[in-house]
Amino acid sequence: MGRYTGPVCRLCRRESTQLFLKGERCFKDKCAVKRRQYVPGQHGPTGRRRKLQGYGLQLREKQKVKRIYGVLERQFRFYFKRAASSKGVTGENLLAILERRLDNVVYRLGFAASRSQARQLVNHGHFTVNGRRVDVPSFQVRKGDVVELSEKTRKNAMIQANLDTAQGRGIPSWLELDGASFKGTVGAMPRREDITMPIQESLIVELYSK
Numbered sequence: 001m002g003r004y005t006g007p008v009c010r011l012c013r014r015e016s017t018q019l020f021l022k023g024e025r026c027f028k029d030k031c032a033v034k035r036r037q038y039v040p041g042q043h044g045p046t047g048r049r050r051k052l053q054g055y056g057l058q059l060r061e062k063q064k065v066k067r068i069y070g071v072l073e074r075q076f077r078f079y080f081k082r083a084a085s086s087k088g089v090t091g092e093n094l095l096a097i098l099e100r101r102l103d104n105v106v107y108r109l110g111f112a113a114s115r116s117q118a119r120q121l122v123n124h125g126h127f128t129v130n131g132r133r134v135d136v137p138s139f140q141v142r143k144g145d146v147v148e149l150s151e152k153t154r155k156n157a158m159i160q161a162n163l164d165t166a167q168g169r170g171i172p173s174w175l176e177l178d179g180a181s182f183k184g185t186v187g188a189m190p191r192r193e194d195i196t197m198p199i200q201e202s203l204i205v206e207l208y209s210k
Contacts, residue, residue: 103137105184
């Protein structure tokens with residue numbers, strides 16, 4: 001599967017907002033969005049940006065959410081169809097599905113500094129779900145699932161530093177972290193208020209509903 005391998009700070013600048021794709025750097029003054037508040041490209045600093053309307057706004061919102069969660073178009077479209085066929089509000093269902101991805105849960109628990117780092121840790125088999133090794137980043141967790149770091153990885157200094165930083169910022173209310181045991185529990189399903197990123201999911205629903 002193809003995946004973007006270029007400089008991720010360009011993605012944040014393209015969306016004109018912080019997507020938190022580069023871990024700790026995003027919280028410091030080195031953040032590219034804070035330093036260069038214009039779109040990337042040779043015409044970025046001086047070029048005039050056309051004000052987006054209608055389809056343009058909807059497309060940018062979809063691209064932003066895809067980049068936040070590291071999902072490609074085909075999988076994102078699959079998630080949308082699944083959200084639309086489920087009970088409840090389609091946009092909120094979509095965000096809940098994205099939040100329940102194992103790589104996102106690993107990131108939200110604080111084991112990784114970014115979702116891309118979390119995806120790599122999951123791919124390499126460093127986590128188990130309910131005692132079973134899972135190496136699929138898109139694995140959907142459920143209420144009551146226990147996500148645990150493997151024994152061989154617990155002494156990794158990077159993991160411990162990530163946990164210390166994450167606990168200082170706080171863990172989402174739908175997740176419970178036991179840092180001493182390197183495990184987290186899905187206490188509930190994610191709700192819309194648990195997602196603090198500036199996302200307008202209604203624009204995505206409008207885009208795919210055309």
